[in-house]
């Protein structure tokens with residue numbers, strides 16, 4: 038008998054699992070499962086071995102909220118709401134949400150600010166930025182500005198001429214265009230991208246038909262953009278193009294320019310339910326998540342002003358991406374301190390240490406006092422939430 042628990046207490050879809058050679062190993066409290074895979078219905082017919090389990094009955098009787106009050110309500114799990122509240126945004130402030138799509142926490146923050154102030158919401162995916170814009174429009178929230186930007190490049194660089202701007206990898210021009218792609222050609226075609234400066238931090242890209250072939254450093258087009266436009270001419274704007282196919286690319290932001298920063302980092306997502314371990318993560322991939330998160334955190338530290346706040350959160354139970362990030366942050370940036378969290382709903386973090394096998398140092402986790410200051414949502418606890426982690430940092434004087 039396979040019983041699953043869903044964090045939102047609704048199971049709208051049939052869920053299939055393929056079980057083969059199931060085994061778990063325990064490493065410092067982290068279970069890594071292999072051989073159990075949650076699959077799509079079509080995917081299940083492509084595997085050669087295994088046992089498929091079809092779950093046909095809901096664990097809970099609560100009906101699905103799909104299509105209920107669409108545009109009126111947006112369901113969130115408890116830890117996400119807590120994360121927005123822990124950030125404690127104030128009206129009139131400038132907030133950065135570094136990895137924002139689909140915009141659940143962004144909109145929760147906007148509501149807490151009563152839509153007064155400015156929330157800059159970033160995601161590296163064009164379509165996901167559209168999702169943020171769509172959600173903000175549905176909820177009638179005007180203080181959210183969403184941009185496509187790789188959060189690893191979210192601090193503007195000062196170039197030799199003293200101008201600010203980031204350079205792309207291909208042309209040296211100040212912005213990269215294209216749907217989910219940073220590749221660019223620099224070549225001119227019938228479909229050009231028009232570069233306009235929209236405010237201090239962003240550039241608006243809108244697609245225009247033109248015969249103007251004059252070379253212009255600020256006019257270039259990516260292959261991805263070309264493909265997208267051909268697709269749009271054939272199929273219409275598509276489900277996500279709520280704002281007429283426009284997406285804003287950002288060139289990055291000035292250091293110390295935000296009152297508060299939320300880094301809801303991409304992670305191994307080992308806290309999500311219902312989900313048996315899919316066997317996709319390895320120890321190496323878990324370490325890679327941690328490295329990626331640290332680089333993003335470094336950007337967050339640069340962007341927040343002295344006296345500001347950074348909230349770091351993940352939906353994983355892997356301490357290497359949670360407590361170890363906090364240790365890194367506190368050891369690297371002496372002007373950061375753990376802030377007391379309100380509301381506090383989850384339990385304390387984990388105290389301990391571990392050694393990365395191919396590195397020469399021990400990564401110490403938190404002291405007991407520090408562990409008390411972070412929130413760890415244990416998916417097996419009676420609170421019945423997804424696994425989640427929240428750390429809040431108060432930012433002191435940065436120095437040079």
Ligand SMILES: C[S@@+](CC[C@H](N)C(=O)[O-])C[C@H]1O[C@@H](n2cnc3c(N)ncnc32)[C@H](O)[C@@H]1O
Nearest residue numbers: 136137138139140141142160161187188301303
């Ligand atoms: C955990 S989800 C964010 C969920 C979101 N905060 C919410 O509450 O709705 C992580 C997001 O980070 C985005 N992402 C991953 N790497 C990124 C990067 N380098 N720069 C910007 N966004 C990135 C992913 O596209 C994904 O949408």
